[in-house]
Amino acid sequence: MIQVLEALLFSTLEYAPALIFASLGAVLSERSGVVNIGVEGMMRVGAFAAAVAALAVPTPVGVLAGMAAGAGLAAVHAYLCVKWRSDQVVSGMALNLVALAGMTFLLESLYSPTGTPSIEQLHRWTIPGLASVPLLRGLSGHSAMTYLALAAPFGFHLFLWRTAAGLRLRSAGEKPAAVATMGISVSLLRTLAVLGSGTLAGLGGAALSTSTLDRFEHHMPSGLGFMAVAAIVFGRWTPLGAFGAALFFAAGNALRIGLASSAPEVLEVIPQGFLLALPYVLTLLLLSTRQRQSGAPAALGTAYDPEAR
Amino acid sequence: MAEPDRPRPQAAASASPGFSGAEPTAAEAAEAPRSRLAEAVWASLPSALSVALSLLICLLMIAITKGSLSLAGNAYLEMLRGGLGDLETFGETGAWTQLTRPWGEAATKAAILTFTGLSVAVAYRAGLFNIGAQGQMTVGAITAAVLGAKLSLPFGLHAAVCVLGAAAAGGAYAVLPAVLKLRRGVHEVISTIMLNWIAISLVENWLVVGPLRATTTGNNSISGTDQILPTAVLPRLLSDGSRMHFGFILALLAAVATWVWLFRTRLGFETRAMGQNAEAARAAGIPSARRALQAMVLAGALAGVAGSVLVQGTEMRFPATLGAPYGFDGIAIALIGETHPLGVAASALLFGVLRAGGTRMQLLGVHKSFPELIQGLALLFVAGRLIWQWALTRRRKRAPAPAAAAPPSSAPPAVSTPGAAAAGGGA
Numbered sequence: 001m002i003q004v005l006e007a008l009l010f011s012t013l014e015y016a017p018a019l020i021f022a023s024l025g026a027v028l029s030e031r032s033g034v035v036n037i038g039v040e041g042m043m044r045v046g047a048f049a050a051a052v053a054a055l056a057v058p059t060p061v062g063v064l065a066g067m068a069a070g071a072g073l074a075a076v077h078a079y080l081c082v083k084w085r086s087d088q089v090v091s092g093m094a095l096n097l098v099a100l101a102g103m104t105f106l107l108e109s110l111y112s113p114t115g116t117p118s119i120e121q122l123h124r125w126t127i128p129g130l131a132s133v134p135l136l137r138g139l140s141g142h143s144a145m146t147y148l149a150l151a152a153p154f155g156f157h158l159f160l161w162r163t164a165a166g167l168r169l170r171s172a173g174e175k176p177a178a179v180a181t182m183g184i185s186v187s188l189l190r191t192l193a194v195l196g197s198g199t200l201a202g203l204g205g206a207a208l209s210t211s212t213l214d215r216f217e218h219h220m221p222s223g224l225g226f227m228a229v230a231a232i233v234f235g236r237w238t239p240l241g242a243f244g245a246a247l248f249f250a251a252g253n254a255l256r257i258g259l260a261s262s263a264p265e266v267l268e269v270i271p272q273g274f275l276l277a278l279p280y281v282l283t284l285l286l287l288s289t290r291q292r293q294s295g296a297p298a299a300l301g302t303a304y305d306p307e308a309r
Numbered sequence: 310m311a312e313p314d315r316p317r318p319q320a321a322a323s324a325s326p327g328f329s330g331a332e333p334t335a336a337e338a339a340e341a342p343r344s345r346l347a348e349a350v351w352a353s354l355p356s357a358l359s360v361a362l363s364l365l366i367c368l369l370m371i372a373i374t375k376g377s378l379s380l381a382g383n384a385y386l387e388m389l390r391g392g393l394g395d396l397e398t399f400g401e402t403g404a405w406t407q408l409t410r411p412w413g414e415a416a417t418k419a420a421i422l423t424f425t426g427l428s429v430a431v432a433y434r435a436g437l438f439n440i441g442a443q444g445q446m447t448v449g450a451i452t453a454a455v456l457g458a459k460l461s462l463p464f465g466l467h468a469a470v471c472v473l474g475a476a477a478a479g480g481a482y483a484v485l486p487a488v489l490k491l492r493r494g495v496h497e498v499i500s501t502i503m504l505n506w507i508a509i510s511l512v513e514n515w516l517v518v519g520p521l522r523a524t525t526t527g528n529n530s531i532s533g534t535d536q537i538l539p540t541a542v543l544p545r546l547l548s549d550g551s552r553m554h555f556g557f558i559l560a561l562l563a564a565v566a567t568w569v570w571l572f573r574t575r576l577g578f579e580t581r582a583m584g585q586n587a588e589a590a591r592a593a594g595i596p597s598a599r600r601a602l603q604a605m606v607l608a609g610a611l612a613g614v615a616g617s618v619l620v621q622g623t624e625m626r627f628p629a630t631l632g633a634p635y636g637f638d639g640i641a642i643a644l645i646g647e648t649h650p651l652g653v654a655a656s657a658l659l660f661g662v663l664r665a666g667g668t669r670m671q672l673l674g675v676h677k678s679f680p681e682l683i684q685g686l687a688l689l690f691v692a693g694r695l696i697w698q699w700a701l702t703r704r705r706k707r708a709p710a711p712a713a714a715a716p717p718s719s720a721p722p723a724v725s726t727p728g729a730a731a732a733g734g735g736a
Contacts, residue, residue, distance in 0.1 A: 035498070086693055086694070090640070091693075095689065097684065098686055098689055099685075101679070101681035101684075101685050104676055105676050106374070276506075277506065280507045288489055296496075
């Protein structure tokens, strides 16, 4: 039993970083008032850029390339949504479609239709004291991505709720006019938040292609970006809530994969489709029972127009 | 059911299609009665330019990655041959299949895209953003596949029952986000995203591989559900190898019907009024909750029919997966078509042709999903519609125009979008 839990813990922590980073990114953007359902696309370009860069340079540098690529796509989102007040959902979906088809095109013209060649995976760290402790052993042997992903949500929590910059960022999503009255640029705040969001989504994508696996595969991130959106809704638009939801979803996925490989007879009783649908069903249930108090920022999705009254 | 007489400016505004930002202001409409055609051309300019720009950028992308501009040009020619027909070979051989086969491929894709595009467009006009066309289409497709395989009805009736069943299933699946929105204030973008993945997980990862998996005879394993009966197949329109089928006609009819409903009936008028300003519509006595529900059910039904057209027109079963994210494509098709039903049909036709030609581009080593990149970029450029508007109106101002009618140029008019109108309420 301990071994099963241990394996589950290990596999959850392998799979979770991508989802955690993407969720944190989405929280950052949406807290500032900009809907970001382009996370899926930003993860995709991040995963691709990181893997391609890592073919030439050391893998950690490749991760930086992935972050930059995510930020690049986010810059388009920020330009359209903040500067030109475009529909944020349309822009996000457009970026998803562009990233989906664009990376497929680049992958096929540069490498093969299925994926890039293998790269050197990020170094896996063994935590000295844990290797002999049952259960906690599962915490050891991950890449820096995992440990960063476990720490980052707390950092973001402190940033958003304990610093002036965090307060301003949240205010831009609640009552942008009030922020503007303080003489602070709403556009700048939101642009920075969206760029940060893209960087994090790119990092999440890079986690898939450099840490979870050792190459970019054609289907990446296969819906994880949308699961990140579910995670922030589930976590009421807070970094720690989204972190918890992301961990929970990742554990569900680890369970499903573990069952498929080691105990397929269980999946005869509970079909895989049920387990796959579970995160979304739970999010929807939570939304439908929580009456009008979702925790969403008040100005989410509304473009800030300084001249509107 | 004719729209009752309204004051002039409103009537003019409702007659001009799409692109809410470019609609003439009351003063403009009253002063300069440009012809309807000119108005329609003007309104569709941003979309047309977006598509053109996207085509150009994608051409350069092939040229850069393949290192040859002429190869890129040839790839585009191949794409057109694959979608519109190979005129040269037809001229040499006189074989009609050189034309009818590509037309059939383009029409089958265009039919599906028209339905998902209409689905998104109808909801958008009511101020709702239907991201859920993919899920509604999945539900519709599996319904059509089951009804097509299990029922035994006479030819014609069987196909009709399947299409209607798919419409009902898609419509029913769209009731949930509408009710969640009206009762609980759950934003439809979030709920439809969730419902998409629920539908995909349950249908593709459970029903199609589990209870509804095709019964295999012998060793040959088939992925997907049982094949539908011949009576449920949408009839082919052309002979000799072209897959053009009745679904294409259905799609064109649906586009016209949706146009009539939106622009020539009272219900449609009220729906659009709600989409433009929900509060004003409510103040005017429009039962906005009922209209929202109706629009969402119609949107779901249209997406459901998209699924049935795929199953009964080309696949003949629910395949292992739907193949392409047609539901998400519907968002692009709808917005490139200015969410006007006829514009949707036009953009679906265009991208149906391009995507049918995509397979032929593979001959030159360009991935067959390349037209989807063109489509995605075009949507991105359409998303920046205020940029087009700014660029176009600046030019328009410089021309000798009635200066008094020109609005102040510095502030682009706020575009009313579902995202902006609804997201504030909290998801």
